[in-house]
Amino acid sequence: MKNTHITIKPKVAFFSTQTYDKTFFEKYNLDFEYQLDFFESQLNEQTVTLINNVDVVCVFVNDIVNAEVIKQLAEQNVKIIALRCAGFNNVDLEEAKKHHIKVCRVPAYSPEAVAEHAMAMILTLNRKTHKAYNRVREQNFSLNGLLGFDLHGKTVGVIGTGNIGKAFAKIVNGFGCKVLAFDLVPDEELEKIGVTYVSLETIFKESDVISLHCPLNEKTKYLINKETISMMKNNVMLINTSRGALIDTSDVIHALKKGKIGYLGIDVYEQEEKLFFKDHSEDIIEDDKIQRLMSFPNVLVTAHQAFFTNEALTQIALVTFNNIESLLTQNDIDNKAALLA
The missing domain is CATH 3.40.50.720 (NAD(P)-binding Rossmann-like Domain)
Structure with a gap:
């Protein structure tokens, strides 16, 4: 009998998800074939328990990624925190380094x-x-x-x-x-x-x-x-x-x-x-x-809509997925501005 090898694709959990996030990330995931979980909830100390067997968490500007959240992510063996935005003031980078979790962002989308x-x-x-x-x-x-x-x-x-x-x-x-x-x-x-x-x-x-x-x-x-x-x-x-x-x-x-x-x-x-x-x-x-x-x-x-164009959402999805791919396969990113920890 011929042996078959099934490759399990990494799982990415998205927090603070809107309908348009799901639309753009699912569209451009066709080239990456990750397993995607979408949560409407903001990531915080209570909602971090929603994830299960996740390799990457993808967060936005108002998610709370403090020391306690990062500690819980580490306990669940999360490898990467991927920000789908440029700002990173909501992430405790030192705590991420302490737990050997990589942090990346989208430094420029549009x-x-x-x-x-x-x-x-x-x-x-x-x-x-x-x-x-x-x-x-x-x-x-x-x-x-x-x-x-x-x-x-x-x-x-x-x-x-x-x-x-x-x-x-x-x-x-x-x-x-x-x-x-x-x-x-x-x-x-x-x-x-x-x-x-x-x-x-x-x-x-x-x-x-x-x-x-x-x-x-x-x-x-x-x-x-x-x-x-x-x-x-x-x-x-x-x-x-x-x-x-x-x-x-x-x-x-x-x-x-x-x-x-x-x-x-x-x-x-x-x-x-x-x-x-x-x-x-x-x-x-x-x-x-x-x-x-x-x-x-x-x-x-206006309600944080300045980024909200087709071109920007396309770049956010592509850069986020490419950042994840580079970190999972090479443990590094060519664009150093995208790698925070």
């Missing part, structure tokens, strides 16, 4: 997707197209209250010129803005097209529009606070498509009430893990801060 969303928020807040849309649908063709300003010639401050910040700086440069930037490492390509690197203080003092594109860490947490806001121009526009905790929400609310901040656009929120990616239309939201923000007519909130 920088243009996030940069273009930041630009969309600027244009929407300025020209009030969201309000105009609703007015016209109700047969109200008045222009009162819809006054905007020319973006051309205004000073835009870009904090962080990595892949996304760089893409955003190019966009606003194309609008004819004066672009100021801050980053620990200036980008020569941006400098050649006229972007000027300055101090954070200069950006706060001189910018008409400030857009945040830096990572969240100990140095950048609450970068936007009472002190830094006080340096800004009156009626400044502030945009955040990076991480919610870059902004001290209480201080921003105070500045909105006083008229210091004239426009606020946020696609991220420091307590978003309790709200975003879920339908709360029938719920009473107990978060007073987000409710207060949404009560302002000059505030635009």
